[in-house]
Amino acid sequence: MRGAQALVGSLVGAGVDVCFMNPGTSEMHFVQALDDVPEMRGVLTLFEGVATGAADAYARIAGRPAAVLLHLGPGLGNGLANLHNARRAGTPLLCVVGAHATDHVRHDAPLESDITAVARTVSGWVHTSGDVRDVADDAMRAVAATSERGGQVATLVLPADVSWSEGGAPAPPRRSAAPEPPDASRVAAAASAVGAPGAVLLLGGPALTERGMAAAGRIAAATGTRLLVETFPRRWDTGAGRPRADKLGYFAEQALAQLDGASSLVTAGARAPVSFFGYPGVPGDLVPDGCPVVPLADGSSDAAAALEELAAAVASGDGARGASGAGASDADGADPRVSGAGTAAVDAVLAPHDAPEPEPGPLDVRSLCAAVAAALPENAIVVDESVTAAAALAPALQTAAPHTQLALTGGAIGQGPPAAVGAAVAAPERPVVAVQAEGSALYTVQALWTQAREQLDVTTVLINNSAYSILRVELARTGAGEAARSGRAGRMLDLSDPTPDFVSLASGLGVPARRVTTTEDLLDALRWARDEPGPHLIEAIVPALG
């Protein structure tokens, strides 16, 4: 058996049965093995960043890793930005990078480069397979490594001769790492913190599952603790019937205002918040002075279980205040206590299914987000790369049908279109709605082709305001003022002249598309996209900011 056959067969045995790929010559035997191992689903992408972004989202939804197959150092380079996002998300992801045959390296052929140096910047585990007899077990070690540290990228460099040689043998899966269990002393400290008025519970990473959110809701109901969610969650089960929680704002001043006056900041699956970028004279650390940070569970732990233990602790009265008294008194010791959060108290913290009617007429960002929320199908996956529109999208979605949100965890834009691919492959029964800024979409627009090839149920709402709007805001913040809209500097942030036409782009990649300029037309297009199988793109024209 060739190395590639042993490798692919073993991956399937370990539950890795999807490979997003963009192969080249050195990967031909891996590709050929798809004919021998029909359980492995190969998904072709036209650009490596699509493959890596799809694998990231796949694992966030499926809860187990996909593989990507990339072509040497340049292929890894093209996939690097979305591997960076996966690293920041703590996503289990198996990255297989084909390389020159072992005895070809000495020739320093044109495609030779330092693959491992690049791979190490995004991977928790990197290994180059050296012998066909080892390759299947190397892959099993890699798969096991993806579960370590709460989830990480593991990169296996695969020389062509290790793939093509005979002598491979399948290897059994290895045990995957379990997340850290809850820590009793942390639970006790957190219980004490949320027992005081003004506590904030910041949820992130693994805390944002259905189970973690339910526990957070019980904590809020029992104690009146305010719930916040990190700005860019990897996977958040939210919407109607789940606890209300505001997202932490993107700009430092927004986050500082939200945290102002917090008596303590309990973190579950989230890190203590820091500013996304540094600015002159603005603190990078967003925790208010004197506010203690109380870590309940970090990103590599079973944060949902920790929240359940915390909910049980506050329900048993240890440190808990009754929800009814939460805002009524600031004298915590005197608060009426309840033995747990009653049904009514829990219901009070849950978001109703009450998406407000969107304003008719010409679209703006607010009416667009309201329309998306109002039309959101039950159990949808929302891929959020809305960038400037995010501030309007998050509150609109609170009261939409229950859904799962995936966000841009690492700030490397061009994550949305690939993430929609991965989410739809992971959950073919769930509709995917991608709310996508146009500037970001243009980094990985090739993902639309894979959506068409695989006939994925993805509706992309493409927000086109003909500018890198977020950068216009930033340029204005530098003091450049008017230059943000005109002049030579401003032109570097302007996407008009020419304005990309996403109906043409989507059609060129095989995705049916419509352009809309009013709320009514957007709602109509959302129905069209929902009723017809396969992917669709709706280009929504909105006015530029500023």
Next chain:
Amino acid sequence: MRGAQALVGSLVGAGVDVCFMNPGTSEMHFVQALDDVPEMRGVLTLFEGVATGAADAYARIAGRPAAVLLHLGPGLGNGLANLHNARRAGTPLLCVVGAHATDHVRHDAPLESDITAVARTVSGWVHTSGDVRDVADDAMRAVAATSERGGQVATLVLPADVSWSEGGAPAPPRRSAAPEPPDASRVAAAASAVGAPGAVLLLGGPALTERGMAAAGRIAAATGTRLLVETFPRRWDTGAGRPRADKLGYFAEQALAQLDGASSLVTAGARAPVSFFGYPGVPGDLVPDGCPVVPLADGSSDAAAALEELAAAVASGDGARGASGAGASDADGADPRVSGAGTAAVDAVLAPHDAPEPEPGPLDVRSLCAAVAAALPENAIVVDESVTAAAALAPALQTAAPHTQLALTGGAIGQGPPAAVGAAVAAPERPVVAVQAEGSALYTVQALWTQAREQLDVTTVLINNSAYSILRVELARTGAGEAARSGRAGRMLDLSDPTPDFVSLASGLGVPARRVTTTEDLLDALRWARDEPGPHLIEAIVPALG
């Protein structure tokens, strides 16, 4: 003066006055400086790989570096593949990577990553600017470094606070490195080698300028030495009126056949040839057994000057045989000698302007290449990312109007559309004709937008055969046979279902486009593209191989 202003002003003073960019928040002060330093031309790209590929081609044509401006580690990742190509081309290129403010690094914010580790894999020089007082001089050191080792990428990491702080001062340019002058003993050894029958002169890198080619022609005329050109030249002045020279074939077996029987292989600006990929049982080193390699000049030397010295040496009779005796006798000592190559002898080695009439009717790769050659404007720049079609394109262009070819030096596909941008910015008076395979184009299709934004004179002839044809050939070579066209493996190499529609894609990015299926229509479209200002794309539908 802010650091960014000092930096940009100093770059202009050092002759770096074009910056291909895709900026983000951490680069906002660099962008703002464009309003203060109007001599710097900022060229916006929608994806970083477009910026780096454009800068590579710009320097190949302009003979001096451009800058690129990228956004942190993920931006560098997106630009990495074309920086790899630049590294392989020996291109002088200044890569400025914006980074978090120095005191923000400790927060490990979402976009933080190991920029220098990635940069080192493609750069000969990497430095992180640490203080606003140094930044302009750091940039001058970087520009000087781009000229070292025959040309290389120099990466300056630019923390946001170094950009935004006051206290910068312009710095004067530093002396750039000169290429190594010819080595007299190497010239003598080469003269001796080309004096023997069956010698082959392999030209590459810096040898392929007008001047180097002219000298090579004189050597061929005087000695009968056969001229070959490396498979992927960074910049080749060729076509009618320049010496005929075949390109070394891409596949090992082709190159081995071309070199079979060579008495010696003299290299000028080229490395001794190696196989692009390793294959089972195929040698990686393509130099025939027993054939000595005689290095006249390597890629970091003044190879054109070395060829001129060699031409003078053989003209003075030192080791030279008359061209007339080249093929007529194999007894070299007895050959009639000439004091130099006469005009008639030189004319005999030059390609005539005699592009054959293309076959009318439905297009195939051969008639497509013939049509491009027949219609090629005088002094054009041909960007060749034709991939599978390259074998037909190279001979067709030999007798086309004199032109300059740019090839894919590092094998990282997606170089053509950006290279067309850079070439056109470097030489606005020269028409650019990009012969482009569809699979490769899809990696960096965003370059079309920059062609439209800057109204560049680029005609892209997009060869669409709905497949990664080169990989079909490779898959068949693995022994997979029929699977190359069908089955689950074959589907990973197939670009139909759906077939990308480049007329829609180009239109969506603001480039007028037409689809053609016959030679007559292609010729008509080439006239349309030539007569109308600005960029055009012609999608030429050809049958898939195999």
